[in-house]
Amino acid sequence: MTTHPTRTLSEFLVASRYEDIPAEVRHEASRAMLNALGCAIGSARHETVEAALAAVTPFAGQPQAGIFGRAERLDALNAALVNGISIHVLDFDDTHQRAVHPSAPVLPALLAYAEWKQTSGRDLLHAFVLGVEAEVRIGLSVFPEHYDIGWHITGTAGVFGAAAATAKLLGLDAQRTAWALGIAATQSSGLREMFGSMCKSLHPGRAAQGGMTAALLAAQGFTSSERAIEAPRGFGNVMSTKFDATVITNGLGEHYELSKNMYKPYACGLVVHAAIDGCIQLRREHDLKPEDIDRVELATSLLVPELTGNRTPQNGLEGKFSVYHAAAVALVHGAAGEAQFSDAVVRDATVIAVRDRVSISAGAGVRKLEAHVNIRLRNGTVLEKHVEHALGTVERPMSDRDLEDKFRSLADGVLSAAEASRVIGLCWRVAELEDAGELARATVPR
C-alpha cells in the first residue's frame, strides 16, 4: 500500500462519498471557511492584494468568480490566485496542528470553481475536506525536514490540496486524479526566504491557481507521472531529505486531518501566540500599565527567535515577525489583532519603550505553542505565567462564538453588520446550499 502513495491517495479521493465524512469534520470545514473568509475580507484592501490585482487584471478573462470582500470579478484561475493571497496575507488564517495553513490554497480554488460552474454546498464541503486531507498528509510526509531545508510548506504542499479538491469537483477518475497530483507536484514551489515580503502570501495564491490548473489540465488528458509523489525524482525525494509514504496512506478515511485544525486569535505567527496569551493574561489580572514594567523575560521554543527574532521592526509586516513587538502590544493594548500590527502601532513610542524591555531565552525544553512569561515591575514585584497551550490550539480551541467574533472584527469596515451575519450564517449551513457560489458572492459589500 505504501509503495504507491500517489495511486492509493488518488483512489481514496475518487471513492470518498460525502456520507463518509464525520459530522464533526464537516463542522470543522464550516469553521475553517468562516475563518478564511474573514481573513480575506479583512485584507481586501491590503496593498499586497491591490498590487496582485493590478498586475493580473489586464490579462483576466470572463468575470467568472469574485474577489472576496471586493466588487471585482475575474476569471476563475486569476480569482483563485488573488483570493489565496488575501486569505494568507494577514498571517491570521488557520494552521494545521503540525504544519501547513490548510484553507488558503484550497478554498479559493473551490469557490472560484463553484462560481464558474454551479456546485452544491455539499460537493464544495466534501472537496474541501479532501483537499485539506491531501495537502496535509503530503506535507507531513516530508515534515519537518522539508520545511527545515527552506521550503514554505503552505505553498509546496498546498498545490496538491487545490489539485485534489478541484479534481474531486471535476469528477476525475483515479488515473486523471493521479495526473492532477503529478501536475501539482511539478509546480510545487515557495521559499522561506520570502518570509517578511509580499511573496509569502503569493505562495498559497499560486498554489490555489496552480493546483486548480493541474486538475483542469488532467481533465483534458494532459498526462503526468503517476508516481509523482514517491518516485526517486518525485516530490518527496527531490524536495526533502526525508520522505515517509506511510504518512500519506495510513488510516486514510479513518481520521481526517481537518480535525487538527487551529485558528488564530492573534494576527501573527502561531509561535508567538503563547507569549502574547501570557502577557494579555498578566495585564488583565494585574491591571498592568506600560510605565509599571521594568523587564519582560520570555522563555520560548527555539522557533521563536528563528522566525520572529526582529528586535527593531520598522513597519506592520515586520512587526508580525517580531516577538518583541508582539509581547509589547499584548502588554500595552491587551490585544494583538490586525490593528496592533499597523505601521503606526509599530512606530508608537510607548510600544517601542516596552518592546525594548523584552528579552527571550529560547530552549529545546519549551514546546512550539508553549511559553513562560516573567515580568518584573519597577516596584520589584515579579509576575509569572506559564501558558501550556495558547488559545486557538486543538487543546484549547476557539469556540464557534470566538470565530464569529473574529470574523465580525475582520469584516468591520468592509461589510455591514447584517452582511457579516449573512456570511456567518451561510458558513454554518454551507452543506445545505444549492449553489455554493452564494458564499463567495455574500462577501461582496453592497
Place this chain on the structure above:
Amino acid sequence: MTTHPTRTLSEFLVASRYEDIPAEVRHEASRAMLNALGCAIGSARHETVEAALAAVTPFAGQPQAGIFGRAERLDALNAALVNGISIHVLDFDDTHQRAVHPSAPVLPALLAYAEWKQTSGRDLLHAFVLGVEAEVRIGLSVFPEHYDIGWHITGTAGVFGAAAATAKLLGLDAQRTAWALGIAATQSSGLREMFGSMCKSLHPGRAAQGGMTAALLAAQGFTSSERAIEAPRGFGNVMSTKFDATVITNGLGEHYELSKNMYKPYACGLVVHAAIDGCIQLRREHDLKPEDIDRVELATSLLVPELTGNRTPQNGLEGKFSVYHAAAVALVHGAAGEAQFSDAVVRDATVIAVRDRVSISAGAGVRKLEAHVNIRLRNGTVLEKHVEHALGTVERPMSDRDLEDKFRSLADGVLSAAEASRVIGLCWRVAELEDAGELARATVPR
C-alpha cells in the same frame, strides 16, 4: 561582488544597452528565434498543445497575443504558457552547451509582451539576450548537482530568464528587477520525474508565464526578497547541494552565454545525437540496408542509458527517450526528424527488428556529445565511426542554411512556402522591426 549576485545581476540587466551586445551574439539571437518558432509551428497541433489550450481557453482574457502557428489569440500570460509548451514539446529546441533549453521559457514571454504592448525588434532582441544570460548563469550556478537531484533545469532556471527579460522590456529599476528575480525564484519548479509525460514541456510554459508574471508583479510594487538567489533559504541553497555565486557574476557583459547555444538536427534529446550521427554517416557511406545488420554496439556517455534507456518504447514520445529506437531509425530511415518519432514508426516491425539488435556500453570515458558506433554486418564486416562532436554542437554548428531548412521542414504542412520564407526573413532582420509582434503574427497560417 559575488556576495550579492541577485543585486549584481539586477544592476547589470538595468545598465545593459543594446549597443553593448556584440553583433555575433545578436545574430545568434536571430538563429535561436528562428529555431524556436520552427519548433512551435511544427507542434502547433500536437496533442499536448491541444490539451493545454483546451484547459486554459475558458479562462483566457483579451486576445492580446497569438499562439504560434495557430489562429487562436489569448491574453499575453496564457499565450506565454502555451507557446512555452509548444516550443519544447518536440524536444527539438535549442540547448545551451552545458545546460538549459534557453529559448522556450524566454521567447514566449517576450513575444506575448510585444504583441500586447508594441515593442521594437531591437528591444525584443536585447531583452532576449539578457533573459538567456540570466537563466543560463543562474542554472549553471547550481549545475550539475541541481539537475542530478532531480530538477528539470529548463523549468527551474527558465523562470528567471522570463522574469529578467520581461523586467528589461518593462524598464524596471534595479530594486524591482531584483524583486522580479525573487518572485521568479519562489515559483521555480519542475521535476525530472515528468520526463516522458506531457509535463516535461509544461515546465518551460509555466516558466515563461511565471517569469512574466513575476516582472509584472514587481512593476506593481509587489515586494520580494532582494537576495532570493543567494540567501541561506534562497534558490541556490534550497534547490541544490552546490551553489557558486561567482558563476552568475563573473565576466557579466564580457561574454554572452547565447554564444554557446546549440541547435538540434535530430528531434530528440541531445545525448543521443552523436550516436544518431554516426549511424546516419555509416548508412550513407556503406549504403546499409536493415537486413544487412547483425549487431549495433554504441559506446556512449553514462547519461545515455540514464536518460534514454527505454528498450521497448510504445509510442512516439517514449521513442524520444530510447537510444535503441533512435539508432534504429537512423539506420533504417537515414534520418531522425519528427517523422521518425511518430507512433507508427515506433511500432514499425522493420524498425523494431533493428532496435532489438542495438546494445550500449556506457562509460565515464565518453563525453556527453560523443559516441563510438560499431556495426557488425551479417557478412561479418565490422564498420566503425567515432563521432567526436555531433552536428549542432558549438564545435560543429548547424549553418544558417541548415537552420532555414530545419524551419521549413517543421513549418511544412502548417505554413505555405511563402509564409515560411517570410518568418525566416523576419528573424534575420528582427532588429530592424518597428513592431516585433509582427514576428509572432507571421507564424499564423492564412
